[in-house]
Amino acid sequence: MAIIYKDEDANLSILKDKTIAVIGYGSQGKHQALNMRDSGLNVIIGLRKEGKSWNMAEEDGFKVYEISEASKISDFIAILIPDVEQPRIYEKEIAPYLTKGKILGFAHGFNIHFGLIRPPNYVDVIMVAPKSPGVRVREEFLKGYGVPALVAVYQDATGYAWEEALAWAKAIGSTKPGVIKTTFKEETETDLFGEQCVLVGGLMELIKKGFEVLIENGYQPELAYFEVLNETKLIMDLIHQGGIEHMLKGVSDTAKYGGLVYGPKVIDDHVKRNMYKILENVTSGNFAKEWMGDPEKSRKKLNELMSEIQKHPIEKTGKEVRRLMGIEK
Numbered sequence: 001m002a003i004i005y006k007d008e009d010a011n012l013s014i015l016k017d018k019t020i021a022v023i024g025y026g027s028q029g030k031h032q033a034l035n036m037r038d039s040g041l042n043v044i045i046g047l048r049k050e051g052k053s054w055n056m057a058e059e060d061g062f063k064v065y066e067i068s069e070a071s072k073i074s075d076f077i078a079i080l081i082p083d084v085e086q087p088r089i090y091e092k093e094i095a096p097y098l099t100k101g102k103i104l105g106f107a108h109g110f111n112i113h114f115g116l117i118r119p120p121n122y123v124d125v126i127m128v129a130p131k132s133p134g135v136r137v138r139e140e141f142l143k144g145y146g147v148p149a150l151v152a153v154y155q156d157a158t159g160y161a162w163e164e165a166l167a168w169a170k171a172i173g174s175t176k177p178g179v180i181k182t183t184f185k186e187e188t189e190t191d192l193f194g195e196q197c198v199l200v201g202g203l204m205e206l207i208k209k210g211f212e213v214l215i216e217n218g219y220q221p222e223l224a225y226f227e228v229l230n231e232t233k234l235i236m237d238l239i240h241q242g243g244i245e246h247m248l249k250g251v252s253d254t255a256k257y258g259g260l261v262y263g264p265k266v267i268d269d270h271v272k273r274n275m276y277k278i279l280e281n282v283t284s285g286n287f288a289k290e291w292m293g294d295p296e297k298s299r300k301k302l303n304e305l306m307s308e309i310q311k312h313p314i315e316k317t318g319k320e321v322r323r324l325m326g327i328e329k
């Protein structure tokens with residue numbers, strides 16, 4: 001059973017007299033900064049002056065500094081800008097100001113685990129990775145609760161790294177539901193595997209291929225859309241609420257029988273073998289090299305793939321159907 005820390009395992013006092021620089025004011029940065037400030041911590045924001053977030057952070061009442069200045073005057077630097085941007089910004093604007101005993105915080109293990117950021121051995125390197133988008137981190141906090149998170153320590157230079165990580169998790173509300181102890185390696189590898197095989201990649205391909213088979217066989221695209229996309233949410237809500245058996249109990253006997261017998265024939269051992277290969281591509285570091293090795297090339301490829309997706313017929317049908325149903329304006 002995983003080790004789960006709750007509110008009573010964490011103490012804010014270790015961060016109370018420290019200056020915390022949240023670098024980035026986006027999905028995680030903004031909402032974590034607001035939560036930490038409401039928890040009584042001393043938070044400043046580090047940003048680029050020409051960016052869009054600067055004014056927003058100021059309007060929310062924070063003191064905002066250039067990233068290098070924020071790194072210089074703080075004790076705890078939480079790096080909450082996009083992962084792809086981190087290595088460059090770290091080298092130029094953070095690393096020069098890392099003095100002995102400072103804390104470096106991440107919300108995802110990618111850059112540390114794959115060695116794209118290599119902090120000096122005299123700083124603490126910790127992670128609190130909320131298992132939800134930043135907006136929810138704030139919403140749940142305002143309700144007096146929080147979202148679960150993963151916590152890890154990569155480097156404990158001061159001997160206090162775990163206390164610091166748990167205090168950070170508590171300050172954003174995550175120790176209320178509980179935080180799971182993990183490592184940078186485990187968080188990074190499972191996150192990449194999950195998004196490639198099941199969540200983003202797997203689900204999207206399953207839906208697309210289901211749609212293609214129906215329309216290639218002459219069925220109306222609108223019907224196909226309802227069958228293979230719209231209803232995935234209803235099924236997923238049931239699974240999320242009570243597990244797989246609960247979902248099965250909520251569908252017809254015909255659907256139960258058909259799904260149980262033919263599901264494994266679609267997502268068969270061949271698919272599982274593919275997943276093993278994808279995991280190997282992640283753990284070997286090949287994926288990290290492919291994605292981060294040449295950021296410009298990756299960005300270009302990503303843009304191409306995004307415009308291909310826009311052209312898929314399911315997107316056109318989806319727009320029409322969602323408009324009809326009032327889901328999308």
Ligand code: NAP
Pocket residue numbers: 023024025026027028029047048050051052053054079080081082083085089106107108129130131132133134
């Ligand atoms: P994000 O919303 O995309 O971050 C945007 C912020 O980063 C903006 O304030 C932006 O400022 C700043 N920024 C972007 N590029 C910059 C650059 N080159 N120099 C300076 N500032 C820059 O990022 P995020 O999604 O919160 O992700 C932050 C971290 O949290 C990542 O490690 C991610 O893996 C992790 N995480 C995210 C989520 C999530 O749901 N989003 C969940 C768990 C963990 P400007 O206005 O100046 O552009």
Ligand code: MG
Pocket residue numbers: 191192195
């Ligand atoms: Mg991810």
